[in-house]
Amino acid sequence: MKSSITLFLVNAVFFVVVAFIYGLYTEFTEMVGFPALLLTGFMSGMIGVYLWLTDRRVGRQPQDAEYAEISDADADYGFFSPWSWWPIACAGAAAVSFYGIAMGWWIFPFGALLGLVALVGLAFEHDRGDHAH
Known part of the structure; x- marks a missing residue:
């Protein structure tokens, strides 16, 4: 989960910076790209903060362990009928x-x-x- 947190927070910073560069380039007259990039950055930041808070509450996940096995992250996904139409x-x-x-x-x-x-x-x-x- 640590890599996901880093990815989303880096994306948030990237999109906010690109939004302001785009806004300066277009002199803030084009009102579709700037808000879209800004909102994309804020959404990415919200997801990163949510993952960070969840990681703090839950603790160490199997995907964060360097020598974890694939079976360590197995979960019960429920019962599904393979023959069902x-x-x-x-x-x-x-x-x-x-x-x-x-x-x-x-x-x-x-x-x-x-x-x-x-x-x-x-x-x-x-x-x-x-x-x-």
Whole structure:
């Protein structure tokens, strides 16, 4: 985490400095680039400070240890079904919904209904059939 903190804080300083150089170069008349670079620097600084505070609270992480093994950073990511088709149905429903927002609102309810069916199927796929608990 130490390298991430350093990276974000160096990026914050870089973007703020570049923002002011850009502002001076354009005489602060172009009001898109200067605020965008400045806000990018502030956002990077916020992430760096958040990581620094989290690192102080949590302590030493496996990625900071010089001789750590890859398995030291293993975490329990949950249980996922490799045979499940429901995530594809969820993605298809999201695609139909976003298409409906972009092209015509009358399409959106169909995507929302498909999304509801897909989410219920995903949530309850282990409650019936061969894999019921």
